[in-house]
Amino acid sequence: MEDQKTDCSSIISDMGAKGLVCHYQFEEGSSQFVFLDIDKETGGASINNSLNFSTSTYLHFISSSNGLLLLSSFGENQLNYHVFNPFTKQSVTLPPHGITRQVIRSGLAFDGKQYQVMLVHAFKDEENGLGPLPDDIELEIFSSETGAWRNHQPLSLSLNVEVPVCEFPQLNATPLFSNGAIHWEISGRLLVYHVKDDYCEVIELPNVFEDWSWQSTMTYRRCLWESEGRVHYTYTDFDGVHTWNLLKEYEHDVYSHNNVYDSKKFRWALVYTIDHKELAKQDPDILYLGNQWEPHNISPFAYVEDSETMYLQLPGIVVAYNTKNRVLQKVCKYKFPGIDFNCCFFFPFIHSNECHQKNASKSLQVGEVVDLPIEKEVNSFSF
Numbered sequence: 001m002e003d004q005k006t007d008c009s010s011i012i013s014d015m016g017a018k019g020l021v022c023h024y025q026f027e028e029g030s031s032q033f034v035f036l037d038i039d040k041e042t043g044g045a046s047i048n049n050s051l052n053f054s055t056s057t058y059l060h061f062i063s064s065s066n067g068l069l070l071l072s073s074f075g076e077n078q079l080n081y082h083v084f085n086p087f088t089k090q091s092v093t094l095p096p097h098g099i100t101r102q103v104i105r106s107g108l109a110f111d112g113k114q115y116q117v118m119l120v121h122a123f124k125d126e127e128n129g130l131g132p133l134p135d136d137i138e139l140e141i142f143s144s145e146t147g148a149w150r151n152h153q154p155l156s157l158s159l160n161v162e163v164p165v166c167e168f169p170q171l172n173a174t175p176l177f178s179n180g181a182i183h184w185e186i187s188g189r190l191l192v193y194h195v196k197d198d199y200c201e202v203i204e205l206p207n208v209f210e211d212w213s214w215q216s217t218m219t220y221r222r223c224l225w226e227s228e229g230r231v232h233y234t235y236t237d238f239d240g241v242h243t244w245n246l247l248k249e250y251e252h253d254v255y256s257h258n259n260v261y262d263s264k265k266f267r268w269a270l271v272y273t274i275d276h277k278e279l280a281k282q283d284p285d286i287l288y289l290g291n292q293w294e295p296h297n298i299s300p301f302a303y304v305e306d307s308e309t310m311y312l313q314l315p316g317i318v319v320a321y322n323t324k325n326r327v328l329q330k331v332c333k334y335k336f337p338g339i340d341f342n343c344c345f346f347f348p349f350i351h352s353n354e355c356h357q358k359n360a361s362k363s364l365q366v367g368e369v370v371d372l373p374i375e376k377e378v379n380s381f382s383f
Contacts, residue, residue, distance in 0.1 A: 003200065017037065018038050018305070018306065018348065018350060019348060020036040020038065020318075020346055021348075022034040022332075022334070022344065022345070023344070023346075024062045024344050024372070024373045025343050028372070029058045030055060030056050031058070032054045032378055033053050033054065034047060034372065035047070037085065038309075039307070040274050040307055041223075041306075041307060043139035043322060044320075044329070045332060047374070051087070057073065057382070057383070059383060060072045060195075062107070062175070063176075063347075064349050064350070065081070065107075065108040066111070066112060067083055067349075068084065068085070069087065069269075070083060070117060071084055071190060071383065072106070078099070079103070080093055080094070081093070081117060081119075082094070082116060082234040085211060091330050091383060092144070094117060094142050097119060097149070098149065099121045099139065099140050099141070101352040102348065103121045104122050106118065107117045107193075108182075109182055114144045115142070117160065118193060119139065120137065120191065124145060137154060137200075138152065139152040139153075154200040170184060170292075173221075174184040174348070176231065179229065180195055180196050181193060181194045181195060188207070188208030189205060190202070204244070206268045207222075221236070221299030221300060222234065223302065225299050225348065227245075227303060227305045228305070230246065230320050231246040232244065232245050234310070235300070236298050238274050239275070240278075241274040241276075241298060241310070241312070242270065242272075247269055248287070272323065274323070276298070279298075281317075283328055289368060299312060300312050302346070302347070303348075306323060316333060316334060317333050318334070320329075325374075330369045332369055332370035333373070334370050336374040367382060
């Protein structure tokens with residue numbers, strides 16, 4: 001698609017409806033992106049054909065922010081980064097950046113007028129297998145306002161963690177833009193970049209442990225999401241699906257009588273835990289607790305505040321769990337695996353209210369299931 005430098009304020013003006021996007025990657029390198037509208041009352045989903053698109057070449061989904069997508073593709077010497085608007089089908093391919101070190105995270109922040117793309121890079125001690133080391137983290141930031149990259153060196157930032165050599169980007173928690181800041185999960189820590197104030201902080205996650213590197217090679221999924229203006233973090237382990245919220249400074253005293261912790265180091269409060277057995281009782285065919293069951297089969301990836309629903313990806317199916325009435329329902333099925341199947345991942349997405357209302361008549365009721373991928377021809381684009 002031809003590059004277009006555009007004022008994003010004219011692209012999206014009425015955001016708010018929550019949805020999901022399914023990214024199918026096929027063995028021959030093509031991709032299919034399927035957008036699902038979420039019914040606010042039932043939590044069910046329907047396909048939004050007006051937003052769906054496909055590509056004939058490799059394309060990787062990184063994140064979304066208020067209706068825009070950040071995608072990457074292979075370039076000659078580095079990855080190409082694209083900001084894509086599925087509503088207008090406009091895309092902007094960013095100019096090459098000046099990073100020569102390892103890019104460990106990337107993200108998108110869109111405030112409704114201008115967007116910024118952030119690349120987190122770090123020096124890695126290849127000889128000793130260590131890194132990044134303190135003061136070796138830098139950000140390269142692209143602004144749609146200036147059309148150029150700039151470098152940002154965080155001051156007094158300690159992120160002394162080991163970045164795994166073999167890390168699957170699809171298994172990382174999707175970056176979250178919330179309260180004016182980008183949030184990344186990195187090896188048991190939360191790296192937060194405050195866009196307006198241009199500074200970084202590092203927060204220890206509730207499930208951090210000494211040897212984090214092995215987890216990135218497993219299919220355990222974690223997700224970051226926002227509800228009532230709060231950042232939440234959800235992860236799976238052998239005990240269940242756990243959700244924590246990030247406390248604000250004035251809230252530490254409120255929670256201190258229930259939680260014994262160092263408020264400067266640990267800034268989380270447990271919201272709830274969904275026991276695996278509780279899920280399995282509702283549909284044993286989905287969550288089989290026998291020898292074939294493993295907790296990493298359950299991948300939380302999104303939460304919709306209106307219906308108080310957590311979305312979980314399992315092999316071949318996506319389910320919605322209502323955290324208020326504790327009801328589990330099937331949302332969509334996808335072919336897993338197939339002859340030409342490579343991988344399939346789901347991510348949260350925000351639709352425009354206008355686009356959601358046009359598709360509202362097609363909303364599915366509880367129990368109805370969407371089948372993916374779409375067999376019919378989908379609009380194709382080149383990046």
